[in-house]
Amino acid sequence: MTQNIYDDPDFFEGYSQLQRSIDGLAGAAEWPSMRAMLPELHGLDIVDLGCGFGWFCRWAREHGASGILGLDVSDNMLARAQAETEGEGIRYAKADLENLQLPAAAFDLVYSSLAFHYIRNFAGLLATIHQALKPGGRLIFSIEHPIYMAPRRPDWLVDAEGYKTWPLDSYQMEGPRVTNWLAEGVVKQHRTMGTTLNLLIGSGFRIMHVEEWTPTDEDLAMYPDRVIERERPMFLLISTLKPSY
């Protein structure tokens, strides 16, 4: 069973106050990059793994998707999604991504935002996703970047001249990382870039685009604090295809 931090009251309270929880997709720095990787959604059948409050599900519906299934392990998230982002063609349901079952060849797009880095059995999840995609379908997802997750102490160091550096270590030591983000003892699963890409390739996906999110000049004009994000990548966005032969 996935660690369900979103039903921890402290975590949920903290999460609900993040910019991305208040402003929806517009509050997520990496959303424009995710959006740019998406195909034309008109008429597509979509599943969103770790749908949270359902912002993406609603957006997909507004952009012509035919049917959208939003899955999440958290009752808190699903309750908010059902209250705030429901609509014709959208269905929300509870699911544990560690033991996910999906119908065969049922979806044109599997979408997931910042959920897969909680998953231990990523190979198993990829097998489930692959069989659930129609030939020619896409898996497009984001995770926390392994450079961001790896270190023993994931926080900036300031050197004698005031430069900030990211103290990378433990990169090749894959496995759980316990952090205190919004609540204590949040467990994430660190995998290297290579492992993530090779698991995708080995599961039958073709790598179409790999983006280590960085703020654009326009981002920095609006949010000058984001300049620190150019020092090391925080998010990893990957677009893949299930070949149609």
Next chain:
Amino acid sequence: MTQNIYDDPDFFEGYSQLQRSIDGLAGAAEWPSMRAMLPELHGLDIVDLGCGFGWFCRWAREHGASGILGLDVSDNMLARAQAETEGEGIRYAKADLENLQLPAAAFDLVYSSLAFHYIRNFAGLLATIHQALKPGGRLIFSIEHPIYMAPRRPDWLVDAEGYKTWPLDSYQMEGPRVTNWLAEGVVKQHRTMGTTLNLLIGSGFRIMHVEEWTPTDEDLAMYPDRVIERERPMFLLISTLKPSY
């Protein structure tokens, strides 16, 4: 024109004393991983871009390759290659990888070890390689890992408890990196993982395997000092395919 550091006397003197220069392929920590990515070489036509002393060219010949073209920009390297690793089916020639020309559909395998991180016009080089490969051919190469290349000060920091961390910064700021490795003013070209992969995909290559080299347990038994290499990746190895349709 590529910066030709290998014809700088100080650099060449230092390079010639590295373990990989004395022991050949067996002296290169990442060679077993490179070797594991190679196809069966019997009967293949191969070009080695940045062939150095020609260790790989000789190894490929010994493993049944049909014809091997070793290209390097350095007269010093080529002189050593011609003296020490020549053989039937092997041809060495001088070439600048920044302005490379290769015959069309002439090779089954394009191989390159630790050369591409010196190249400014990587997209141009990839276009040249792609047209030079036969359909179904492979490009397999290694570079210094962008995590290794990116920082302002690419050297370990030791914290108060004696832990070593790698002070990552400037990761998203692509472009030249000047280091003093064996000689002063060696210029390398930093590109993110994402940029390298997307340039390959955009050039028509399919990503087959991505390896951020790390020492195995057997490596550590023989070379205990290599344990530090588990903290951050030093080499990036990539295997790609030119699809046959």
